[in-house]
Amino acid sequence: MDAGITILGxxxxxxxxxxxxxxxxxxxxxxxxxxxxxLMLITFCTGVFLWLVYGYFRKDVAVMLANSITLVLNLGIFYLKFRYK
Amino acid sequence: MDAGITILGxxxxxxxxxxxxxxxxxxxxxxxxxxxxxLMLITFCTGVFLWLVYGYFRKDVAVMLANSITLVLNLGIFYLKFRYK
Known part of the structure; x- marks a missing residue:
């Protein structure tokens, strides 16, 4: 059961x-x-960055990995949004 | 220190x-x-729903609460996107 929950996560x-x-x-x-x-992008990127710091303090590699990818993708969207303004 | 990390999360x-x-x-x-x-909305809503189920199995109210609000907001965006198509 526990393995199943981990896979779900x-x-x-x-x-x-x-x-x-x-x-x-x-x-x-x-x-x-x-x-x-x-405002969504700024708020979301800030939250994702805090999750990254949270993962660091909790020594949780999965949380750090997922949130660093999410942060890069959202900063990319943010960059493109202003480049095409 | 632990309380600080919880507040961060x-x-x-x-x-x-x-x-x-x-x-x-x-x-x-x-x-x-x-x-x-x-495709982002569909993928994200599916992922958030799985986090909700994950929180249920882990009996983690914070995960369930955060992801149910996120799911409602994203389903709202999804509904509005098609209503104004």
Whole structure:
């Protein structure tokens, strides 16, 4: 049972991390992110960074790994949003 | 030290949960979510739902609470995206 729950957590983490890849690709292709909220990106990136620090203090590599990928993807969306403003 | 780390986690959770409120409000006001990726929303909602189930099995109320709010907000964005298509 415990292994199943761990796999569930890893799957959830992978999905909520990789979910931002299609958004980054869409923004890159359409050269537009007008409808994407800057306040969401700023708030979300701040929260994800804190999760990264949280993972460091808890010595939880999974939390650090998932959140560092999420942070890179969201900073990428943020960069593209301003580049195509 | 431990209390500090817990507060850090709660803050991170609050930010990555409430981050989607400005996106929902922006979509509601602008009546447009063309630039928001449907694949991101579907993948993210699936992942957040799995985190909710994970929290249930781990009996972790904080994980369940944060992810149920995140799920409601993202389903809201998803609904508005198709309503204004």
């Amino acid at each position: 890893l799957t959830a983490g992978a999905l909520t991390t990789l979910a931002f890849l299609p958004q980054m690709l869409k923004t890159y292709r359409s050269k537009s992110a007008k409808d994407v909220s800057s | 709660l803050t991170a959770g609050a930010l990555t949960t409430l981050a989607f409120l400005p996106q929902m409000l922006k979509t509601y006001r602008s009546k447009s979510a063309k630039d928001v990726s449907s």
